[in-house]
Amino acid sequence: MQYRHNLRTGDRISVIGGGTAYLYQAGQKEGVRALRTALEGGINYYDLATSDARTFPIFREAFSGKREQVMYQVHFGADYTHGSYGWSLDANTVRRSIELQLKELGTDYIDYGFIHCQDEHSDWATYKKHGILELLEQMRQKGIVRHIGLSSHTPEVINAILDEVEIDMLMFSVNAGYDLSYGEYANGSREERDALYTRCASSGIGISVMKPFSGGQLLDARLSPFGFALSPYQCIRDCLDRPGILTVLPGMRNTQDVELLLGYDRATDAQTDYARIAEVTDGANGGRCVYCGHCSPCPAGLDIALINKYYDLAKLGDQLACDHYASLEKNAKDCIHCGHCGHCDRRCPFGVSQSAHMDEIAAWFAL
Numbered sequence: 001m002q003y004r005h006n007l008r009t010g011d012r013i014s015v016i017g018g019g020t021a022y023l024y025q026a027g028q029k030e031g032v033r034a035l036r037t038a039l040e041g042g043i044n045y046y047d048l049a050t051s052d053a054r055t056f057p058i059f060r061e062a063f064s065g066k067r068e069q070v071m072y073q074v075h076f077g078a079d080y081t082h083g084s085y086g087w088s089l090d091a092n093t094v095r096r097s098i099e100l101q102l103k104e105l106g107t108d109y110i111d112y113g114f115i116h117c118q119d120e121h122s123d124w125a126t127y128k129k130h131g132i133l134e135l136l137e138q139m140r141q142k143g144i145v146r147h148i149g150l151s152s153h154t155p156e157v158i159n160a161i162l163d164e165v166e167i168d169m170l171m172f173s174v175n176a177g178y179d180l181s182y183g184e185y186a187n188g189s190r191e192e193r194d195a196l197y198t199r200c201a202s203s204g205i206g207i208s209v210m211k212p213f214s215g216g217q218l219l220d221a222r223l224s225p226f227g228f229a230l231s232p233y234q235c236i237r238d239c240l241d242r243p244g245i246l247t248v249l250p251g252m253r254n255t256q257d258v259e260l261l262l263g264y265d266r267a268t269d270a271q272t273d274y275a276r277i278a279e280v281t282d283g284a285n286g287g288r289c290v291y292c293g294h295c296s297p298c299p300a301g302l303d304i305a306l307i308n309k310y311y312d313l314a315k316l317g318d319q320l321a322c323d324h325y326a327s328l329e330k331n332a333k334d335c336i337h338c339g340h341c342g343h344c345d346r347r348c349p350f351g352v353s354q355s356a357h358m359d360e361i362a363a364w365f366a367l
């Protein structure tokens with residue numbers, strides 16, 4: 001399993017995490033088996049915005065004695081007081097739901113307490129007015145909540161909340177469909193969504209991904225807006241290549257799902273390569289590198305995708321990205337020695353003139 005660090009909290013988080021919306025359908029015994037298989041495979045991060053409260057005792061049993069090995073996202077605004085999921089902006093209901101979840105999970109702390117599902121500015125105003133943000137802050141001060149998260153599908157609302165509150169983790173709906181304006185939660189333009197990823201990356205806010213398969217649409221050629229199916233591994237890598245993404249949270253319904261997800265670690269480059277998405281954009285991507293790595297290997301040994309990612313972040317003032325760029329064994333200035341072989345230009349399905357772009361990057365960092 002690969003891990004990434006949340007720069008704000010220091011947490012080491014598995015790149016595959018667990019979405020648990022339908023885990024309860026497996027029943028207690030199979031659910032426990034699935035979660036134990038997940039942890040044995042290295043998955044240490046779980047979202048608990050589930051569809052049904054029967055999920056929580058599955059976690060309690062599966063991770064009994066192992067609580068410190070796993071991290072939970074728990075949502076302030078998800079109501080389980082009636083068993084199945086409900087959305088609430090009532091502080092008393094939220095308090096009771098959190099108490100119930102802690103008891104049913106068999107834990108006395110929450111790793112990431114989330115401001116839950118804020119898609120409208122009016123929701124956020126109500127959330128504050130009704131004292132739910134205050135409740136979350138109080139629980140953090142008591143040490144029950146360790147870090148603050150935010151879940152939303154809407155970049156505009158997310159940006160407004162990030163301007164107001166120190167957020168350590170953002171849960172956002174990310175996939176190739178949404179970024180190209182296809183799908184139920186394709187909120188915000190491509191530019192707004194890209195700007196959000198880079199904002200999070202440059203301010204150290206980790207992103208956990210919900211809906212990486214667009215609710216399964218991208219995996220089914222009949223439903224996919226692209227007219228062809230992507231594999232789960234292509235969708236996962238596409239998410240992980242974006243700036244700021246720490247972990248992808250596909251739904252885990254049973255052990256079979258978990259085993260499929262754990263296979264991501266063993267997948268070949270060919271199995272995860274999502275360059276086919278370029279067919280949808282006619283190869284045009286505004287000259288922008290999406291860090292897909294399809295142009296590798298570079299004969300001069302450059303990690304083209306990483307160099308581009310660091311450059312884009314550095315231009316936004318991210319000093320860490322500058323440091324990472326400087327510490328690369330080879331960086332854009334080494335491209336000069338290759339005589340601009342053009343291999344990357346020929347390979348790039350997104351129409352990026354990368355050999356020329358390398359000159360721009362080398363010049364920018366030389367300043």
Ligand code: SF4
Binds near residue numbers: 299
């Ligand atoms: S043009 Fe430069 S960056 Fe591109 S493949 Fe050749 S050496 Fe690598």
Ligand code: SF4
Binds near residue numbers: 290
């Ligand atoms: S230059 Fe093209 S192929 Fe290479 S990483 Fe960027 S988008 Fe992918």
